[in-house]
Amino acid sequence: MRNMSLGNISHPSVKHCADKIDARYPHGRPHHELVPSRYALKVGEIDVMVVSDGVLSLPGEMLGHNVDPALRAAWLEDMFLPPDVLEWALNAVVVRSGGRTILIDAGMGEEYPDARRAGLLAQRLEDAGIDPTSVTDVVLTHMHMDHCGGLLADGVKERLRPDLRVHVAAAEAEFWEAPDFSHVAMPPGYPDALRRTGKRFLKEFHGKLRTFENEYEVAPGVVVQRTGGHTPGHSVVRLASGGDRLTFAGDLVFQVGFEHPDWYNGFEHFPEEAARARIRLLRELAANRESLVATHLSFPSVCHVAIDGDVFRWVPGPWEY
Template identity: 70%
Template structure:
């Protein structure tokens, strides 16, 4: 069984830990923003990039409004809008340090002031950008690549940095299709512009794969499609332990209503099929799940509950 790292017994021996750097005071950070997990011999750190306030319709724009309202009420969530978590993962396997997704970065004129926290939170966790050997992108939506576009970040990265992304994803953003999404105004233009800028900035460092690629020992990225044509998940495995970073394949409502279409899905029907397949895999294997928009730190497991699924959050270990 995977074991969440004990802060009191183990983390003092790890380079990825949940304790603030000595001598550093960040009184503005009154919420937890990083959480460490051990997957066999591989270190995993979940880092919060902040939150995105979005309309609740985005959770299931194909759902009966009454059913959506009932779910929100049962979850003690507001009916109009609520905060979506933004989670990023750092993985250390052998001599490689892998950043999985890069957060939002600068606010692209969409009034998202509480997102884009990754760079300062990496610093708070004493993770030097120059130590990152690889970046894996689950897809190229702006809340997954924007952190690499923050002024001054590229200059801190290694010149031999490898950025792994599905070839189908890069191809899609050459002429993206927004005909099946249901996004708030301004988002399609911002997504298109950010993906174009990212490709231009990092073209020489992109390492494209077709279906699957082993980034480091025990760290494999696999294309799923659905959310975007090149959307991918990352599976981490070591010593019998497993963890999947599912990117945007799984949302909080997706356990009980995996057939509800998220507003950011470019192929909603395929995204629903991918979601069910991944949730079944997690329920069968007992592996841990982390996803971009599940409430931080989003570490937990999946159980089967009749025809639906059930989220089983991990107990925090202090």
């Protein structure tokens, strides 16, 4: 068998192949996309696309702030992660079912100017060929600024259809009238920014809100369920079609939450309740073997949950070509 040297592959050849695949963009992607930012899959007859809104850089100490810092540092080292900075992915999802196009969470937008690698969702949706006027529904897992801020970005609201429905738990809308930050461990500046964004969103989208108590079917096979914990109205979205199932867990599940589901995250307003809700959901997903997507798991985040002794294990899903 003849050996092949990687050194024989020239950059012009690679570019030529990419141009053959997608002549619109060099390397097959828009010039501002250094890495792929969208991933499509099917859940039965439901079309699903995970879309990246970029990444947030946050202090490492806000992860597991209820445990010994040495334990946290050891976990970060075991996961080949830096000790001081967490790089949090931001994932949103677009779902098509029953003639409706549903955006699940809307990303950061321009709500926190220091987050310069986030707030890209409007551009990413355009790159994916998704016109804002085609979106019939928005589901917000909760109203933190990295989940609703994208709808407040310049020029976005004007492009949304007048009959857009924004689904959010009634408890969530009520919470942001006077939010409680007494149990969080956020970096400085974040509570004020979150409070400001929540109030602004309620004001600007009041007429489009469709609140629910505990569960609501947005479209065939697309059900939003309130879990509470992270925020009082935090919700997950359950997709089911044929024998396929997938849950978008929002901020209920973080990477550390598989091995240490009882560790508190600094953005959880009611961390004890969040830990209980996280464990319930992970047990259910492990039992029924359905797929999981979450906001802050590495893009595209599609994975499964396994039980490993007394804890859970994150099993990345196979990439679907």
